[in-house]
Amino acid sequence: MRTEPSDLATRRVSRAALTPDVVLDAALTLFARRGYHGTALSEIAEALAVRTPSLYNHMGSKHDLLRTIVDRTTAAVLDDFHAVLDPDDPPATQLRRAARVYAYRHATHRREALVVNRDTGSLEEPAFGEMQARRREHEHALRAVITRGVETGDFAVESPALASFAIREMCVSVARWFSPDGALTAEQVADQYSGFALRLAGSSP
Amino acid sequence: MRTEPSDLATRRVSRAALTPDVVLDAALTLFARRGYHGTALSEIAEALAVRTPSLYNHMGSKHDLLRTIVDRTTAAVLDDFHAVLDPDDPPATQLRRAARVYAYRHATHRREALVVNRDTGSLEEPAFGEMQARRREHEHALRAVITRGVETGDFAVESPALASFAIREMCVSVARWFSPDGALTAEQVADQYSGFALRLAGSSP
DNA sequence: CCGACTGACGAACGCTCGTTAGCAAGGTAG
DNA sequence: CTACCTTGCTAACGAGCGTTCGTCAGTCGG
Missing domain, CATH: 1.10.10.60 (Homeodomain-like)
Known part of the structure; x- marks a missing residue:
């Protein structure tokens, strides 16, 4: 295709x-x-x-190019998330996998990530609203994982929303500095970042 | 003034x-x-x-506006950092304070942060190079704090560079969602984020 | 009351943008 | 061979951009 x-x-x-x-x-x-x-x-x-x-x-049109890029990318992010999230897994496993796949995508699809995070505001309706809806879905799903982990005692944060924001944006930023020619591979970066996410959430070892 | x-x-x-x-x-x-x-x-x-x-x-000119915004903001970030960093403090205190002041600035100066992080690429030389130099100075200074913490055994990360990136960008992203009308004040967000930073660095409690 | 200065303005500039129309070349199907 | 369809081209468009210039009303010190 x-x-x-x-x-x-x-x-x-x-x-x-x-x-x-x-x-x-x-x-x-x-x-x-x-x-x-x-x-x-x-x-x-x-x-x-x-x-x-x-x-x-x-x-x-030029605007169609942007819309297509954003559509494909945000859809792929949600697919990634649902592909690795097993509802039966403990919260720590869910968070590790969600963070890893999210960081990994931002290392391997840097251009898409940069465009989506910078130029999304140039989208016109209804594309902008659709994109916001998908972003919110991912955000809420990740927050739910953290909230459940706090309830089970696996995590320890004051505000799941705050931790969710921090983890998401930390992973997003990989696109700003990662280089495939660097010392670390995308897999290694994703592994370390998912470790960061668990620590950040106060995951009990 | x-x-x-x-x-x-x-x-x-x-x-x-x-x-x-x-x-x-x-x-x-x-x-x-x-x-x-x-x-x-x-x-x-x-x-x-x-x-x-x-x-x-x-x-x-229009470009002068951008240059002035970026100049003032990046200078203020460095001033913040050096104002709170006491070389005699233990690494954990240094990291907590550096992260707190960085997150705080991004909550209280959202517009500046958004412009600097989105439109810096539109700067022409020599403004672009000067901005990069200041960004690097802050980056290296924070990384040095983490490196020292790893040496003293206060922190535990595989790569100080990776942790430094993650912490910085996590704080930067506060500008993308913080609202002064929200549930948390800028001080509260900065405090929690500095806690995130310490955990992320594997700070021994 | 007058002179000089400050600052907002209308008009216009050269340029670049995204987009459209119409034509010509080339491959393909019948 | 011919008719057609695809696709890149030149030309041109209307609009909007950042910027400059000369003018003129207002203000203020003398």
């Missing part, structure tokens, strides 16, 4: 078959680097070695 | 004396809401009940 993305690299000159997904990938790279309003369609076209109007054979 | 800012509220109609600081404050509010590239000078002018060219009596 998806064309192989070139990660953070910029396609150039190659002029290999232009498709909607190729355009989307170039937009993703540039949106992540310069922001949605800071990126001109002419820059996306240049990165693809094509004139600006040609883009319109493969997309609806 | 500074005119009293109207926090997140928007000045309107009042037409009280236009000064450089009043313009800066309106720009701060709008940059925080819509981003630097997403904000037009005409919107800042409208918020001040003035025509766009009049702004130029009180500022150099």
Whole structure:
């Protein structure tokens, strides 16, 4: 379904078959680097070695690019969460897995994360509302895990909401500094961050 | 020196004396809401009940507004840090105070934090380099605290760099959700977050 | 009462943006 | 071979951007 993305690299000159997904990938790279309003369609076209109007054979509008990126990304985050959360697991296991998969995604999908966390405010309705709903769903689900852990005595925090915010945003920020060429792999970072999350929640060892 | 800012509220109609600081404050509010590239000078002018060219009596350029905001904010963060850090304190006290003042600033100066963390990439040189240098100084100073704590056995983390990133970004994110009208005051949030930081670093109780 | 200064203004600038229309080249199906 | 469909192109659009200039009303010290 998806064309192989070139990660953070910029396609150039190659002029290999232009498709909607190729355009989307170039937009993703540039949106992540310069922001949605800071990126001109002419820059996306240049990165693809094509004139600006040609883009319109493969997309609806500039705003559609942003909407598609945000839609796919927020949906994937929720899929991740529900894929690893087993209701029968103890709270500590649930939190560890939820934090790990969340941190892992932000290490392996840096561009998506940067765009979603910076340019979400440029979405128009109804896309903005839908995105907020999905974000809230994830937020509430994570908070529920912490709340249950506090009730069972596995966790110890004054405010589950506060801890939930802190853990989420801590994981989100991985996208701001992680590099696949760095000393740690995405898996190692995700493991350590899930450990941070457990400590933060006051998980009893 | 500074005119009293109207926090997140928007000045309107009042037409009280236009000064450089009043313009800066309106720009701060709008940059925080819509981003630097997403904000037009005409919107800042409208918020001040003035025509766009009049702004130029009180500022150099749009980019100068951003530069001034970032300069003042990053300088204040470093001042905060050095004001609370006593080299004779044990690592746990140093980390608690550093995290508390950092979280507190992000709760009480939300607009500045949002702009600095979103639109810093729109800075041109040399402003961008200067900002990066100050950010790095704060980052390295906090990391040094953690490293020392690991050496003394007060902390327990695999990678001080990773823990430092996590703690910093966790505090930064306070600006994204904190509300002065919420259930918790800025002081309470800062206290809890500094507790999070200590736990995250594996501080021995 | 007058001179100089401050500051908001209308008009206009050059530029870039996102987007549309129409045409031409190339591959494909019949 | 021909008709068609796809797709990149040039040209052009209307709008909005940040910024500059000259003007003119208001204010204030003398």
